[in-house]
Amino acid sequence: MNGLWCGLIILLSCAFSGETGNRGNPHQPKTFTWKVINEAGDVASTSAPYTGASPQWPTLQVDLCHLAAGGNSYWGLPSNYLPIDKAPHGSGINERYVGCDTVHRRTNIRETEFYVCPGAHRDRALNYKCGYRDTYYCASWGCETTGDAYWKPSSSWDYIIVKKGWKNSQRNSTLTAECRNSDPNTKGWCNPLIVTFTEAGKKVTSEEWARGFEWGIRFYVTNRDPGLTFKIKLDIKNTSSSPVGPNKVLPDQGSPKAPAAPPAAPPSKAPMSPPRGHNSSTGSPVTSAPSTLSTLIHTVPPPLLGTLLLEIDCLISSVGPTKLLTNPILMTQSPVGCV
Template sequence: MALLVPALLLVLVTPAWDACNPHKPLNITWQLLGPRGNLVKQISRVSPPGVWFPDIVFDLCEIAGPDWLDSSGALGCSRKKDAAECLQKASFYVCPGWDRLMAWNCGGKEDYFCKKWGCESTGHMWWLPPVTTDLITLRREQDSVPANPCNRYPCNILHPEPIPHLCNPVRIVFTDQGKKATGWERGKMWGIRVYEGSHPGTLFTLRLVATAPTAGGQNPQEIGPNEILNQPAPPFPPPKELGCPQFIDNLRRARESLAKVRERLEKREHEQAQARFGDSWLVILISVLLGYLLVSVILLAFIRKRSSTVQLSEPQPQSIPDLVKETPPESGTQASERDTLFLNLEPGKSTLILKLVPKENTLLLESEPVKEICPGPKTGA
C-alpha cells in the first residue's frame, strides 16, 4: 500500500507535465502558401518548438502560377513564351506585410505591401534595403539555375512546344529576429515585385504547423540508457616508481622551496622588528621633548615669580632733597667700602639710616634718634 500511492500519483502527474513540457518534441511543419492560400511547398521534422528554422528553396513561378505574365508579356511564367528566362534576368524586391505599423505607408495586398519606396526589406537588387528588421531574407539561388531548357530561346519569342518554367529558384533564410518572433502559427505574408515594366508582383505566406507525434513509425522512440556510457571506467594505472635520481632531484627542489620560504619569513620578521623599533624610538623622543618643555615652563614661571618681588631702590635727589644727607665716613672706614645715607623721615624725631656696602653686597636699614649732623650756631648767652 505504501508503494501504491506514489505510483498512482506518478501516473496522474506525468500526462499533465508531458502536455505542458515546452521541450517536448513535436512534428514541426513549415508551409509555403501562394497568393490564394494554396499550398506550394512544405517541409517537416520532429523537433522541440522554437529550434528548427530551415532554409526553404522554391521557384518564383511556383507561387505566381504558370500563367503569370507582365503586362507587356515580356517576362513571367508563361509556358508559351520564354518569359521565365527573361524573369531570371530581372531584379525583384520583397516587402513585409506582417507588420501592420507599416500598412499606412506601404499599402496592402493590392500593392504587394510595396506602395512606396522605403518599404522593401530584402530581394535580388543592387541597392541596400531600408528595412532591416524583417524576419527573413530572400535571394536568388544562382548556383541552382539550370542552363536548359530556359536558355534555348530568346526572350519574348514564341516557340512551338511548352517548356519548363521553373527557372527562377530562390532561397528563404530566417533571420535572428525571425527565430525569436512569435505568431508563426497564424502565418506571415510578404509581397514580391519585379523591377521591370509595371513592376508586377505576387504574394506568399509562411506558416508553422506543430502537432503531437502520432502513433506511426515516424514518431521518436525513447531509447536508453546507454550501456556503453554506463559501464564502469577502468581503474587508473598505478603510479610509476620513482628512481633514485628523480627522487634526489625532487628532494633538492623541495629543499630549495623551503629555503626560499624560510628566507621570506625571516625578511618579514626583520621588517616587522624594524617597524616596532622605529615606533618605540619615536615614543621615547616625544616623551623626552615633552619633559624638557615641561621643566622649562616651570623654571620660567618660577623666575618670573621671583622677579616680581618688591625691591628697594635709591630715591632720586630731586624728590627729597631736604630729607637725605650724606654723612662723612667714620674714622678708619674708606668711603669706597661703605656708603651711608640718612633719611630724615620726621624732622626732630627719628632718622632712617640706609647703609650700602658694595663689596659685601649688603643693604642695612637702621633707625636711630635724631642727632644733629651739622649743628648750627648756638644762640643765647
C-alpha cells in the same frame, strides 16, 4: 469523515495529474515543418521535417511560378493547382514581360530584378504608406526590406532575406535551357527563390510562426511592377512517446518476467506483545491509518463509502478535475451543495 474524503481525493488526483502533466511538458519533442504558401492557399514548398524541442532555421527554396499558381491572372496560371509536374511551354514568342505560362516569359523573369515588402508584422504606422495585398505591401518606395535589385534593399528588423536562385540571363536573350519544360532537372521551373531567416526572425516565437507571416514581391518592370504575395508558416505537431520494452536488438532477451517470490522465513518465537489494537501502556484501543486506497475503501462502512463517492463525483462534475488539482483548498473540505 473529512479526513477519509480528503484521502480519496488526493489518491484520485494523482491519476488526473498524471494525465494532464504530460500535456504541458515543455520538453516533449515536436515535429517542425516549414511551409511556403502561395496566394491561392496551396503549399508551394516545404522543408524537411525536424523533430526536437525547438525548430531549426533551414534555407527554404520555392519557385516563383509556384507562388503564382492559382493567383493573379497576369502570371498566366490562374486556374492551376499545385503540385504541377511540368511548366507550360506556351507559344508567346513575342512576349516581352515576365510571367509563367510560356518559356519566354519565364526566361524574362531571370532578366528582371525584384524587391520584397513585409505584410502585417510591420509597424502599423506604415500601413498608409505601404498599402496592403492589392499593392503587394509595396505601395511606395522605401517599404521594401529585402530582394535582389541594384539598390540592394535590406532591413535590420524584418524576418527573412529573399534572393534569386538563378544566374541572370542577358537582356533579350534567347530561351534559357532551364526554362524549357523538356529540361530533365527543372521541368521548366527555372526561377527558384532562396529564403533565409534573419536573426530577428529567429527570435520570433514558434507560436507566432505557426500563425504565419506574409510578404509581397514585385518585379522591377517599367510602368508595371507586377507582383504577388506569399506566406511562410511553421507547422508544429506533437510526437507520441514510445513505450519502454524489451530491447529488440537482443533476440534472446524474451519478454519481461515477474520476479520470483522470496522464500518463506522460518518460524521464530516473537516477543510477547499486547493484543492488536491496544496501547501497551494504557490498554486503550488504537487505530492505524489505512495505507492504500483499497484498504481505505474496505475500512469505510458501505453507507459512508457510497456517500463519499457521491460527493467526489459531485465535486468533479461541479468544478472540473483541473480546478480540483490547482486549488488544494477544495481537497480539505466537503464539496458544498453535494451532500
